[in-house]
Amino acid sequence: MTPRMSLDDVFLLLQSWLDRLVRRLRLGRAPTPGRRRLLVVQIDGLSRAVLERALAHGRMPFLKRLLERSGHRLVPMSVGLPTSTAAFQMAAMYGVRPDIPGFHYHDKRRRADVYFPRGGDAAWVEARHADGRRGIVAGGSTYGCVFTGGAANNLFNLATLKRPTGAGLIQTLSAAVVLLWVVIKSAIVSTIAIGRALLGFLADPVDAPRHWKLLVIKVAVSVWVRELFTLSASRDLYNGVPAVYVNYLDYDIVAHAYGPRDRRALRSLRSVDRSIQRLWRTARRVPEHGWDLYVLSDHGQAHCTPFDRLTGGRRLERVLFEDFLTPGGAHEVGPSRPEGRRVAAGIKAIRSGRAPGIVQRFMNYLEDDFPWLLGELKEARESGGVRVIAAGPNAFVYFLDQAEPLRLEDIEARFPALAEELSRNRGVGFVLARTGGGPVCFWRGKRYRLDELGEGPFTGRDDLALVARGIGDLMAMPSAGDLVIYGLQAPGGHVSYVAEIGAHAGPSVEEMQTFVVAPPGVALPGPLTHALQLYPHFARYQEAA
């Protein structure tokens, strides 16, 4: 694979030359060569099984060649629970055991929800967990991640999305040459995509609105954002920044909408593959910087049925309050903190049409099909001191009068046989609770200890010990609900409590088992059974700096 010059490279070389010039004039010396540098490419949401299928079917030809000819190897990884980007990145970037039970949860001690897309929440969680530890991306760049990992420069990370650091935004945007090229190229690619879509609409006018929405997402995330990430990261590679962590979200987003094995999701892997190839070529062009390329995934996805399809439109929160908790008394609640109110006001501005035109339109399209991309808390309900949050294929029930997690005995004193009854619902797989003797799992109305899981919901799993450990870890998190409800393994197949076909957070094989593509000559700790194990390995690149 000899590096070949493309138009991208011409722009990047020009930009790199300008950067060096600026540095010489004002900012001192260039980064010191002579050590290995960490480049992590995360393909969000891609399970090992789907990756292997994509490789076998020629959907990721570059990655395949990398594995066959360049000495990179595919190492299996099981990621622990919950299977979500935030928990994974916290463990891998800082080496701390996360108290992050899902993508949306409640912190009883702080009396506030944590909802990652909402401004400030990710930054707060990161500061609290990191607690002064050095992240694996310290001094480098992160793109598309939940957390910064200590990066000096970051773009479109949830931790800084609503209030980006001056450095993060200005440095990246000031790379005018790169940006200009992204604009030109993305505009061309967008035009082609829209042209093709128009032909498709003519052929299939009935389904056109649905396709149009996917097209908007595709063009925004899969063309503009991916281009910006790839070119900005390439610029970092040329410049030899200390470390780079890029997260490509394309596959995860499409898989949420259509399912992890849908052809539209698989097709998005092709463009991600091309982006990885460009990063690789760039890295090879500057051997003096010693880039080590890792390609990994944070979790997979399970194919689900949305819960409200089973209940004639009733969401889980409603079913819980109406049928199990406080009949008739529930009401929707909004964010309780001032930040929450400010974001809510921002969303109101968008809804009422006071946001700029294109943003407004984009948000309107997102609102129906992709509510989790917006900072709204639709999936939370509270009544009579009980708060219910639906986060994905998982939901949390919190009893708010007590700041510490409530034990099953105390829950049953209020609502006898609640967990048992819930686990018999046809939209519920299993229900987790804490007892004096450790966590327990209710499945189809029966109670199992962690050492009995093989007789219950997880019969026949080779990785039973990892499932039990993951559930133990999850229920040890103070912020996990007093009851944790999973829709996975429900009687009629996996169920999610939000509007999505692909879902993740739970212990199914396809969610837990992912991979790391490791460069030649490095010894990963093995077997990889938790994201925490990646930290010391990746942190060594920082120590060598």
Ligand SMILES: [Zn+2]
């Ligand atoms: Zn996801």
